[in-house]
Amino acid sequence: MNKKLTEKFYPGHATCAGCGIPAIVRHVLDEADCPVVVINATGCLEVTSTLYPYSAWKVPYIHNAFENAAATAAGVETAYRALKKKGKIKDKMKFVVFAGDGGTFDIGLQALSGMLERGHDVLYVAYDNEGYMNTGGQRSSATPVGADMETTPAGKKSSGNKLPRKDMMEIVKSHHIKYLAQANVAYIEDLRKKARKALETEGPSFLLVLQPCTNVWKFPTSDYVKIGKLATETNYWPLYEIEDGRYILNLKIEKPKKIEEYLKTQKRFGHLLSPKNKELVKNIQENINREWEGLIERENGGIVEQ
Amino acid sequence: MNKGSILKHKIKNAADTGAWRNQSPYLDKKTCIGCGNCVKYCPDACIVLREAVKKGKKVKFANIDKKFCKGCGVCAQVCPVKAIAMK
Numbered sequence: 001m002n003k004k005l006t007e008k009f010y011p012g013h014a015t016c017a018g019c020g021i022p023a024i025v026r027h028v029l030d031e032a033d034c035p036v037v038v039i040n041a042t043g044c045l046e047v048t049s050t051l052y053p054y055s056a057w058k059v060p061y062i063h064n065a066f067e068n069a070a071a072t073a074a075g076v077e078t079a080y081r082a083l084k085k086k087g088k089i090k091d092k093m094k095f096v097v098f099a100g101d102g103g104t105f106d107i108g109l110q111a112l113s114g115m116l117e118r119g120h121d122v123l124y125v126a127y128d129n130e131g132y133m134n135t136g137g138q139r140s141s142a143t144p145v146g147a148d149m150e151t152t153p154a155g156k157k158s159s160g161n162k163l164p165r166k167d168m169m170e171i172v173k174s175h176h177i178k179y180l181a182q183a184n185v186a187y188i189e190d191l192r193k194k195a196r197k198a199l200e201t202e203g204p205s206f207l208l209v210l211q212p213c214t215n216v217w218k219f220p221t222s223d224y225v226k227i228g229k230l231a232t233e234t235n236y237w238p239l240y241e242i243e244d245g246r247y248i249l250n251l252k253i254e255k256p257k258k259i260e261e262y263l264k265t266q267k268r269f270g271h272l273l274s275p276k277n278k279e280l281v282k283n284i285q286e287n288i289n290r291e292w293e294g295l296i297e298r299e300n301g302g303i304v305e306q
Numbered sequence: 307m308n309k310g311s312i313l314k315h316k317i318k319n320a321a322d323t324g325a326w327r328n329q330s331p332y333l334d335k336k337t338c339i340g341c342g343n344c345v346k347y348c349p350d351a352c353i354v355l356r357e358a359v360k361k362g363k364k365v366k367f368a369n370i371d372k373k374f375c376k377g378c379g380v381c382a383q384v385c386p387v388k389a390i391a392m393k
Contacts, residue, residue, distance in 0.1 A: 002345060002354045003354075005351040006351045010320070011323065011351060013323075014323065017376035018376075018379070018380055020347075020349060022349045023346070023348075027346075050313060051321060053313065054315075054321060055315050188346045220379070221379060222378055222380050222382060222392075224347075225383060226383060
């Protein structure tokens with residue numbers, strides 16, 4: 001057993017074999033050099049780590065409801081500040097929220113917006129597995145175009161999800177917070193670096209981490225790292241951070257792979273490889289190219305806002 | 307009013323996730339270069355790097371504790387020298 005990595009989050013949780021969420025949690029919490037309080041939204045992580053009568057958490061942990069993880073964090077942080085002012089707590093503490101894409105993009109968006117706007121000193125980590133995986137794989141607003149999900153099945157008349165992903169990074173950036181970054185669980189060193197920066201930031205910070213889901217994306221349990229790397233190598237999931245409104249691209253792939261290489265590794269995109277969906281794949285590729293060019297433009301533009 | 311519940315971390319209550327395994331990782335110590343890739347990516351933090359002295363040189367190698375190992379095979383996939391085999 002790895003003592004250093006299990007200091008705050010112990011095994012014995014029931015995440016699927018080959019799930020990357022525990023790796024995200026361990027590496028983010030490992031970067032904290034002071035006591036942390038974890039706040040969790042409902043989602044895969046919550047239901048698997050707190051199976052009665054066991055809790056995998058060795059740090060103070062609070063779960064409230066699906067939509068209010070950020071509001072709960074704001075409350076906990078305010079209580080800490082009040083107690084510190086009275087001299088009842090002397091230690092420095094950090095507050096970390098873990099939420100899935102459902103609890104961030106859809107259900108918890110309002111609470112998150114409020115927390116960011118009020119400027120609480122909280123790190124919000126959203127692990128993005130592109131759907132409601134905990135309940136069987138329903139579509140969320142993070143689901144990419146063409147994915148075969150439970151509520152958007154692909155068949156004779158449909159080619160999966162039609163609506164594009166919500167651009168969460170831009171939404172969070174519009175709150176003018178000091179630090180936010182897009183990371184990938186397959187690039188752990190990069191994720192740790194970003195987690196350290198985010199924890200050092202005074203005020204709210206946000207991390208969006210890609211988390212390939214073996215169960216609903218339908219790939220072998222051993223492949224989460226391989227598929228995560230492919231997502232970045234095809235420019236589908238670029239790694240970048242936004243510090244004080246300034247864009248920094250962390251990894252520029254010289255020759256990005258074609259999106260087909262990423263699509264063919266997962267069965268949820270299996271139907272896209274048939275000839276009748278050629279046009280759709282072409283559209284997806286064009287979208288990715290356009291978004292990447294947009295990112296480069298924004299990086300070269302330097303300080304865009306503020 | 308019921309004020310919710312507090313669960314305390316007790317290792318003896320942990321689910322025996324080792325029982326899920328239908329294949330197990332086996333490490334070939336001779337091939338292992340001690341890069342630590344498997345340590346980073348193991349979802350259950352089952353792997354540690356150990357140090358040993360071999361022919362007067364300090365070498366590092368991975369050590370797999372299978373108590374909570376779910377047998378997913380991520381360690382074998384990320385190993386750059388294919389020192390871990392799933393059997």
